[in-house]
Amino acid sequence: MYLLNKTMGLVLLILSIGFQTVTAQQINDGDRPNIIFIMADDLGYGDLGAYGQELIQTPNIDALANAGMKFSQAYAGGPVCTSSRSVLMTGLHNGHTVARDNVPHYPSYLQEGDVTLAQVLKNAGYSTGGVGKWSLGDAQMEGRATNMGFDTWTGYLNQDHAHYYYPSYLDHDDRKILLSDNPILRNNYSHDILTNATLNFIRENSKKPFFFYSAYTVPHFSAPEEDEHGLTVPSTYPYTDKDWPEAAKKYAAMIYRLDKDVGKIVKLINELGIRENTLIIFTSDNGGHSNAWKGFKTNGKLKGYKRDLYEGGIRVPFIASWPGVIPAGQQSDEVIGFQDMMPTFAGLSNASIPENIDGVSVVEALKGNALPENNRVLYWDFGHTRQRYDQAVRIGDWKGIRRGQGQPIEIYDLAGDVSEQHNLANAHPELVNKIDKLMQMMVIPSPRYPVGQVYKGGPIWKKDW
Structure with a gap:
């Protein structure tokens, strides 16, 4: 997994390289x-x-x-x-x-x-x-x-x-x-x-x-x-x-x-x-x-x-x-x-x-x-064009979640808290900062998913009966 500086110049560079192949x-x-x-x-x-x-x-x-x-x-x-x-x-x-x-x-x-x-x-x-x-x-x-x-x-x-x-x-x-x-x-x-x-x-x-x-x-x-x-x-x-x-x-x-x-x-x-x-x-x-x-x-x-x-x-x-x-x-x-x-x-x-x-x-x-x-980082996000944009990162046993732009990051230790009941963010400010940076770096912005612009459209497929 790779980390990307969230700048458009780097994004365009990566996209221009295209896919090369390696053999396993x-x-x-x-x-x-x-x-x-x-x-x-x-x-x-x-x-x-x-x-x-x-x-x-x-x-x-x-x-x-x-x-x-x-x-x-x-x-x-x-x-x-x-x-x-x-x-x-x-x-x-x-x-x-x-x-x-x-x-x-x-x-x-x-x-x-x-x-x-x-x-x-x-x-x-x-x-x-x-x-x-x-x-x-x-x-x-x-x-x-x-x-x-x-x-x-x-x-x-x-x-x-x-x-x-x-x-x-x-x-x-x-x-x-x-x-x-x-x-x-x-x-x-x-x-x-x-x-x-x-x-x-x-x-x-x-x-x-x-x-x-x-x-x-x-x-x-x-x-x-x-x-x-x-x-x-x-x-x-x-x-x-x-x-x-x-x-x-x-x-x-x-x-x-x-x-x-x-x-x-x-x-x-x-x-x-x-x-x-x-x-x-x-x-x-x-x-x-x-x-x-x-x-x-x-x-x-x-x-x-x-x-x-x-x-x-x-x-x-x-x-x-x-x-x-x-x-x-x-x-x-x-x-x-x-x-x-x-x-x-x-x-x-x-x-x-x-x-x-x-x-x-x-x-x-x-x-x-x-x-x-x-040092693998796992990343997910959801709701780019909905009312709330969420992000999550997992590093080792640590999980960070942000539920909405500008909202505080929650931190959970999945090794002992798989049910995510105990938010440890206050006890680990350095980890909060690290995950905040990762949430920015792990995303290549996509014009198809403009974060914060709520989608007003509907399904393309229509039933024929």
């Missing part, structure tokens, strides 16, 4: 694994049995954790959908990546010349596919998935389209899959289509190295006109008879379907005989939503929710399984983030990566080892 040679070509990256949408840190959930059953995801490793300190790229996906795809943190918030709405966030994780692996000879919510470029735009390294993509290119689980169409590569009268008849639940597309891709590409990105949309809320609780699901099974609010049953049923389909993916790669050479990662794009039933404790002991820069908004479940390489049944307390996936996967695939990315390889952490000591 960590394993032999014959040992390159398939990589399946499964990401839920708005699934909280505490929503899985492996992370302490007691009411919602997630046996297949828990089995994946038992067969591999769960990370206790894994961070999403941002506290909302678009920024988190952008960090994952570009290897650049929230202050550098091209898409930094869900608003303003743009038809394309990624531009020609941006380098994505999918492009890195495709250039290394991998087949690349994905399903679900893309968010980084609409149909026909330069930032669409199939123009950014994916051989195929099925789902929602636009994130507002993804608010409908019974849509009239889904995007598929450069065309549409028409689902006539689906909003009325409700014959095709989109999550089921995404799983079928995932399984088909794995079958068709099982004889060669592949990367697959399952960006599932459950349990993200749906459009209110589609479901009175904003949680569209075909059935509340197996929680129909629970003495819970109806919305809670629906939320749990969405996670049930997600867990069941993770089981289908694992079952298929076992049947195809490729399990020993397949890395599977399961995670979430940000913290759980504040609307989730409080009985579930969606974010466990963590403070805050989606859209917050407290731990509940950005710390996510992260499970990695690769038989024979990743130790089974272990927990890693190493600090990792979505920006680390690009250099990590490049190291596993002998791929070339852009210089000046913020991520670092965490291959050693996947193997159960400690990462080398470093």
Whole structure:
């Protein structure tokens, strides 16, 4: 990770250099694994049995954790959908990546010349596919998935389209899959289509190295006109008879379907005989939503929710399984983030990566080892064009948060206060000053995200039914 003097001259210099490449040679070509990256949408840190959930059953995801490793300190790229996906795809943190918030709405966030994780692996000879919510470029735009390294993509290119689980169409590569009268008849639940597309891709590409990105949309809320609780699901099974609010049953049923389909993916790669050479990662794009039933404790002991820069908004479940390489049944307390996936996967695939990315390889952490000591700084921000602009920095076990421009910085020692209950700013003025400077230095200003100018626009995508 690099620190940048916040001057426009340096910004322009950096932007003019462009991306050069370096090659990560960590394993032999014959040992390159398939990589399946499964990401839920708005699934909280505490929503899985492996992370302490007691009411919602997630046996297949828990089995994946038992067969591999769960990370206790894994961070999403941002506290909302678009920024988190952008960090994952570009290897650049929230202050550098091209898409930094869900608003303003743009038809394309990624531009020609941006380098994505999918492009890195495709250039290394991998087949690349994905399903679900893309968010980084609409149909026909330069930032669409199939123009950014994916051989195929099925789902929602636009994130507002993804608010409908019974849509009239889904995007598929450069065309549409028409689902006539689906909003009325409700014959095709989109999550089921995404799983079928995932399984088909794995079958068709099982004889060669592949990367697959399952960006599932459950349990993200749906459009209110589609479901009175904003949680569209075909059935509340197996929680129909629970003495819970109806919305809670629906939320749990969405996670049930997600867990069941993770089981289908694992079952298929076992049947195809490729399990020993397949890395599977399961995670979430940000913290759980504040609307989730409080009985579930969606974010466990963590403070805050989606859209917050407290731990509940950005710390996510992260499970990695690769038989024979990743130790089974272990927990890693190493600090990792979505920006680390690009250099990590490049190291596993002998791929070339852009210089000046913020991520670092965490291959050693996947193997159960400690990462080398470093002075790494993790950075997030949110609300550039909203009513309040927030920033957060983590250095070692220290976390600094500023909730609004000009507001005091809060300081927390995450080693002993993961719930962020004890603000230690008054006891550490020198640390407050250091984090204040870092909050200025870690951001390359973007004309697309003018801080303090409240966005007045609305979604670009409009439903056609």
